Amino acid sequence: MTQSPTTSLQIAVAGNPNSGKTTLFNALTGLRMKVGNYPGVTVEKREGPLTGTNAVLLDLPGVYSLSARSPDEEIARDVLQGRIPGVRRPDVVLLVLDAANLERNLYLATQILDFGAPVVIALNMIDVARRRGVVIDHAALARLLGVPVIPTVASEGEGLDAIRKALTSCAERPPARRPWSLPPAFEAAVEAVAAVMRRSAAVPPRAVSAGALLWLMDYLSGDAPSRRSAERFLGRLSSSDAAALRAAAEALAAELPDAAATAIEARYEWIAGIAAQVVSAPPTAARPGEGATDRIDRYLTHRVIGPVFFAAVMFVLFLSIFAWAQPLMALIEFAQNAVAGLVGDRMSEGPLRSLMTDGVIAGVGAVVAFFPQICILFLCLGVLEDSGYMARAAFIMDRVMSRVGLHGKSFIPLLSSYACAIPGILATRTIEDRRDRFTTIMVAPLMSCSARLPVYIIVIGAVFGDRPWLAAGVMFSMYALGTLTALAMALLFKKTLFAGPRPPFIMELPPYHLPRLSALLRTTWDRSKLFLTNAGTTIFAVCVVIWALSYFPRTDEQDFSPEVRARLAALDAAGPAPSAASPRVGDGASHAARTADPSLLSQSSESRANLIAAERLRLSCLGRLGRFLEPAIEPLGFDWRIGVGILSSFLAREVFVGTIGITFAVGEADEESVALREKLATAVWPDGRPVLTPVTGVGLMVFYVLACQCISTLAVVRKETGSWRWPALMFAYMSVLAYVGAFLVFQIGARALG
Template sequence: MATTTAAARVALIGNPNTGKTTLFNALCGARAKTSNFPGTTTSIRRGRAELTPGLPTEFIDLPGLYELQHDAPETRIARQVLDDVAGDGLDAVVVVVDACNLTRNLVLVAELLTHRPPVVVALNMVDLARRRGLELDADALARRLGVPVVPMVARRGTGLPELRAIIGEAVARRTPQIRPLDLPGRDAPLEVATEWADGIVAEATVSAALAATVDTATERLDRVLTDPVLGLLAFGLIMCGLFWALFTLATVPMDLIEATFSQLGGFIEASFPAGPVRDLLTSGLVGGIAGTVVFLPQICILFFLITLLEDTGYLARAAFVMDGLLARFGLPGHAFVPLLTSHACALPGIMSTRLIPDRRDRLATILVAPFMSCSARLPVYVLLTSLLFADRPALAGLAFAGCYVLGGSAALLTARLFGRTVLRGTARPMVLELPSYKTPSLRNALLTARDQGLAFLRTAGTIIVAICVIMWWLSAYPQVATPDSATALRLQAATPGVEAGEAGALLDEADLLEARAAQAGSFAGR
């Protein structure tokens, strides 16, 4: 039994897209990524909260899964926690079920009822169910299952106080699990568990009059967004809008960051005497930090927009459409989000490949992600297109778009090459549930953008700064003497009678010669 000195342990489990991680955030205030793209929560996440005074509770956010018997990483993690392999018993299990898809969710509930920890059912998304004309009797469902059932809307916090109280009671009592008499066994076939779930849903359903009308509207949208042709067209238009918004909104904060660090570098140069310390601060540390932080606006805005698309339910449809295209080149549909993220920066894209379940597919995505045109290449694209098509803006725009197409084509062709050589095999088929359409949460999108930005600074940012400092040292040492030609140009510029414009040009040429000599004599230039 839980005491006031030791925290109670409560696991949150449920099918993908049931709002489990949203509930985890609401219960303990932790911030974990909430996504309509299945498989986001790939490892155990923990958070602490005090349900009642003197009752600290540790919540464990388990990966989304459909059945405990599948041989997959997420099910092995869940079974390990439920079966108490580590020796720390669970005080309760909260299973989050989707009120709109109750039959499928109750299959998992049936499996959980065969385990030792007490079960609490969080009947989530009851607002969407009512909107579809589906009315459920939570009390009848609780009596039939023999466990507490709390109707709620996790995104809005509806039913959260009641759920906290029920969890607190379950943890305090620690009564043995009561199983329904007709509960299927652990090894029962899926058909038997589904038939049992159908019977319970029939008993707990009050009305389902308008569900067909709402489902028809969803099916009409899906017929367009998942169509092989219209779906790709819609995807292209949405992605164009996303990247237009990304680069437009990120321009101002990126310019401000560059100007701020430029002023900081100038201040350090004016405050410190010339020498290696000043060079380290201005060219090494400040330059490295600026080169990292300048990408932060694009990363935050990209994840903000992606989260909005996830919340609406569209991103899963986009992954479904892209799965057919990517599979032809040996990539899974799960690679869609990492490759999309790599357009802002390849590092967060590579980090997000941990969501891909198959090792071969994950490695293939990591190897081709750097081919995608990230924001760091934009100045190069702009420079090349401006030089080559100075007076032909239409061709310049076409060439600029061609650079993006070239990067994507190189990634796909390289993936296909890997599939026939070092990474032989085909992509793992993607099993994807299409979630219902929802209104996106701005709060959730902002929190996700903040967390992903901080994660970028903590992980990739520290590495980038370290590499910048090392590259500065390799480029600056060993120091070489100033070339005689540069000295002669400076003396010529200082000769009386030389015009100011000519003197400036001579000094610029002298600085260039000195920089070339320093680079050629450094470790990096050898």
């Protein structure tokens, strides 16, 4: 074996999507795995020990080929070639083939065998093949391919011991020649490229021949990602070596104009020969469809029943993240308040206590509040994926999505974004094409997420509360506005930033499977945990910053405006405030309202506390910023109090209602708060005009529909796209849309209504 005694055996698990690769990986590791991402990309990296040994299994992304047209393929190929920093070149490759779909699976197999590393083949789902009456002579296959072939049924644990034994005792393969041949000109080019690679030692010796062929395929494929990959490799060579490779490729292109396609067909021809020798299907063998899958699909992709069923599935998905997560979210909120109260009671008054309760605990809360929705969404997506329905959903919705230049697979991420853009953005990982994926990510935050709902509720309650039909219509319009804007922006992005040839829609429709609960729960947990650690850090940090902006500089009563001081004096004259309540007030109204038993506080002291909190916020950095920006938001019909609410909302929209609760001096408030609703409805500008009219109310909501006020989303987009460029662009374009939208509503509305 190649490994030294001090390092453990490194095994890569490779295979097509839907080959049962992950099920086999789970069974071999007993679900004791670590999940993470490969450096720089969001391709999931799963690693675990081979049970009973000190070998390490690395689950590669499921791919159909080792071309470099998708991030998954690139990762799989780079791992096999030992080109990823921090990931060791595998000593052995466990190659999982779907026995019921052998020919197409053998395509990847021949590419991996080319690399010359020791390979063990798991001929998986052999039971499905048997049931179809397909008999595979695995001994003959092993002889023809020159590697051990072990029939397995990963879901039943069949063949696992034999796999384990084969993996740990697998010997170095004698360097074999590629068993299939190419036209002479192609062979000559491969040899020329291989000679340079051998000399430059850019590729391990045993992989030189495979590397040469792969590089030529990249260079000559004619599509942009493959060419980029070929150029990247050239960049690692000396200029003379790079020139030699280029010359060899150009010479081949001149002689054999369609070299890449020729190579693919040559491989398939050889595969057909192998299949003819090892696969025997009696004439009565059932076709793949004539099983349960076809019977199910007759309904689920039926012209009428299909879309109805799809709508029902989406409704349940929607309901589960929207409604079923609520109790858990309420629980988390309750716990957060309880902890804040507890900490508040045990700490003495001052900046530290405020930092703990309104900064740290609120920050943790902002992160954890998403957690139930994220978990539930990942669970639902896991069920859809593992069962095979995800592909049908894309099959049904593709026509609609392609109208705006998107892929059928964009539908579920966008739908999920109605609950929360974060899991929606994470769900775009199934979209292979980068331009499709980035377009979907860029428009996902326009879908009205559940965090906007409290804003809609409080504003609609304040201005349309007495007209329930109108209120419902306005609410619906907000959702429609978000959706239509998202689709329009998708079209715009596809025509400008992400313009280019339309990516192909070529998608396997795998047979249906019953998802396995243990694996499902495991992936849900791992993915959700990844969210907590990745996005959580940023969200938390920003929460503390916003807290600081709203807390400092600390002001005392003598700093307050004469008007507020006069009102405070009037309150004091009306009735003496209980002395016990006064020191509490220093920490801000939210804390006072949380810790003090309301029944112990007289009405006057409560409004005194609220007045002080409102004035302190007005004089804080955040308040100053709000007042500084008032001229800019006045054309939208907003005053500084709403401005501060909007500013604090950039942290998370949920904060809006709480913040305007303070700026409008009603203390602790939520969207059900009658006091806040009344205060909003009666608030006036200095000249006596009402602040919140139906027009400004709609304007405010339009602003919230279109603005990207969610630092968590931006953090996740940064993580998923690998650059700050995309979240910056997202923030910019959505802010412009929001401003223009609210401006138009206010200016047109105010004129139309006189």
